[in-house]
Amino acid sequence: xxxxxxxxxxxxxxxxxxxxxxxxxxxxxxxxxxxxxxxxxxxxxxxxxxxxxxxxxxxxxxxxxxxxxxxxxxxxxxxxxxxxxxxxxxxxxxxxxxxxxxxxxxxxxxxxxxxxxxxxxxxxxxxxxxxxxxxxxxxxxxxxxxxxxxxxxxxxxxxxxxxxxxxxxx
Amino acid sequence: xxxxxxxxxxxxxxxxxxxxxxxxxxxxxxxxxxxxxxxxxxxxxxxxxxxxxxxxxxxxxxxxxxxxxxxxxxxxxxxxxxxxxxxxxxxxxxxxxxxxxxxxxxxxxxxxxxxxxxxxxxxxxxxxxxxxxxxxxxxxxxxxxxxxxxxxxxxxxxxxxxxxxxxxxxxxxxxxxxxxxxxxxxxxxxxxxxxxxxxxxxxxxxxxxxxxxxxxxxxxxxxxxxxxxxxxxxxxxxxxxxxxxxxxxxxxxxxxxxxxxxxxxxxxxxxxxxxxxxxxxxxxxxxxxxxxxxxxxxxxxxxxxxxxxxxxxxxxxxxxxxxxxxxxxxxxxxxxxxxxxxxxxxxxxxxxxxxxxxxxxxxxxxxxx
Numbered sequence: 001x002x003x004x005x006x007x008x009x010x011x012x013x014x015x016x017x018x019x020x021x022x023x024x025x026x027x028x029x030x031x032x033x034x035x036x037x038x039x040x041x042x043x044x045x046x047x048x049x050x051x052x053x054x055x056x057x058x059x060x061x062x063x064x065x066x067x068x069x070x071x072x073x074x075x076x077x078x079x080x081x082x083x084x085x086x087x088x089x090x091x092x093x094x095x096x097x098x099x100x101x102x103x104x105x106x107x108x109x110x111x112x113x114x115x116x117x118x119x120x121x122x123x124x125x126x127x128x129x130x131x132x133x134x135x136x137x138x139x140x141x142x143x144x145x146x147x148x149x150x151x152x153x154x155x156x157x158x159x160x161x162x163x164x165x166x167x168x169x170x
Numbered sequence: 171x172x173x174x175x176x177x178x179x180x181x182x183x184x185x186x187x188x189x190x191x192x193x194x195x196x197x198x199x200x201x202x203x204x205x206x207x208x209x210x211x212x213x214x215x216x217x218x219x220x221x222x223x224x225x226x227x228x229x230x231x232x233x234x235x236x237x238x239x240x241x242x243x244x245x246x247x248x249x250x251x252x253x254x255x256x257x258x259x260x261x262x263x264x265x266x267x268x269x270x271x272x273x274x275x276x277x278x279x280x281x282x283x284x285x286x287x288x289x290x291x292x293x294x295x296x297x298x299x300x301x302x303x304x305x306x307x308x309x310x311x312x313x314x315x316x317x318x319x320x321x322x323x324x325x326x327x328x329x330x331x332x333x334x335x336x337x338x339x340x341x342x343x344x345x346x347x348x349x350x351x352x353x354x355x356x357x358x359x360x361x362x363x364x365x366x367x368x369x370x371x372x373x374x375x376x377x378x379x380x381x382x383x384x385x386x387x388x389x390x391x392x393x394x395x396x397x398x399x400x401x402x403x404x405x406x407x408x409x410x411x412x413x414x415x416x417x418x419x420x421x422x423x424x425x426x427x428x429x430x431x432x433x434x435x436x437x438x439x440x441x442x443x444x445x446x447x448x449x450x451x452x453x454x455x456x457x458x459x460x461x462x463x464x465x466x467x468x469x470x471x472x473x474x475x476x477x478x479x480x481x482x483x484x485x486x487x488x489x490x491x492x493x494x495x496x497x498x499x500x501x502x503x504x505x506x507x508x509x510x511x512x513x514x515x516x517x518x519x520x521x522x523x524x525x526x527x528x529x530x531x532x533x534x535x536x537x538x539x
Contacts, residue, residue, distance in 0.1 A: 032230045033223075046460065113226040132223040137186045156180040156212070162219040 016053055019062055024049070026063075027070050033129045034074040036114050040081075044073045068143045071126060075144065078122040116161050127151060128158035171198050174205050179212040338373020338414065345369050348416040354518050356416050356431055360537035367418040367429075375412040380405055427524030427534060434517050490515075490535050499528040511535055 027048060031041040048070040057065040117125050123146060130140045141148040171194050174182070181187050182195055199205050345366045349356045352371070383404035391398065415432030453463055485498040488511070495513030509531045510523035520538070524531055 029227065029231060033227055043460075109222070110226055110229045113222045116222075128219070129223070131184065132220060132227075137181075137184065152177045152181040152184075152186060155184070156177045159180065159212070159215050159219045160176075162215055162222060
């Protein structure tokens, strides 16, 4: 009897490790795109997997679950950051503000994209990134909790941010 | 149909509408210049955004790969902390000892045992330059505990290495005689003035630790550690020299308390042993919660620091006449409150413990002259 119990435990942890190995990079990339901040991204991915361990979803779509949970964490993070930045510097909203971290990146195009993303409203950014990661609107809605009918509007608005700044950036 | 707006076109590009609506728009756009222009604009923006995002993603991916080594390490330290290595035998912690030996080695005395015992350990074993509080939540402790308890097998102290304690002579002295014998200022609580404490003088004590590297590495690996200790340190002795200490016990109007005072201890490690390597090997153990790792890592000179676990709700930082102290209390099975307090006063560690409420203890500490 004791052996059965052990075997059960064993499988769960084995499965967890499998998920971890399988999805870690994918979720990390995804969150990196959302936050642009490696440290934060790693923390978020970490927290996500901890959540997975503590309370795995009762359905089999673990990948979807991971994306959803990590995106929400990233969402909160971006909003929090934004608030802090706003308090620090009211000018941060401007698209051309480049953070210290950005300055370390020599690639101007990367810097440019990042400044655009940073200048967006958190939910616009999330939707945009998810769209370019290949998610359908209904999946984005599912992940973010934003109504499907609104997603198109959000993405459309986010995309216009790329307007007219290409020349300056590249 | 009515002319389209940006949002509509965006949805059209993203194929986020039913096929009939798309067909209708297909027909419309051929004839409508306005929509055709808007389409070109949105489509071009979409393409640009896509290519920029792709470039950005590729850059991020590259940077992730570039830091692959670092990442793998982090990965291990990451949620892997909850992944029990499969296929390998796990060494279960027979709670106290196993935990204590890992943690003593870490010099981070996390409370797997009752906190009281840990503090006592800390008091009697690791006394260094600085006393630093480490925040840890009960959840974290339970998580570590759970991990240590999982699996089968055993870790015992003699697997980790040989620990020998050369205890100094213990002798009872006249209450105020101790003052002249320890070489530092012994203080007495003014609130107990007039009472004669039972005083004990403890001679110098040395704690020696002979590491069994092979076994330790086995344990590290079983807990998911990637870094292992270098073979050179096998059998080497790490010693901790503890100065003389004075223990004064009071029993005044029903309240008894014990005060320990001593100098900070000295940790002795053979020259060629890479202590930082040892520290790091333990720090990277996945079973340590990340916030704890971060706190431990942020300590500039861990070698001269005693860590005091500040367990939420049980311990807190207090100010003892300008010095930072750590005050704890715990209910012993609902019958009594046990409190203890430890602080570092310019290199002299003072600790009090008593079956009384923490405020009373603080009062005693504050009155020490």
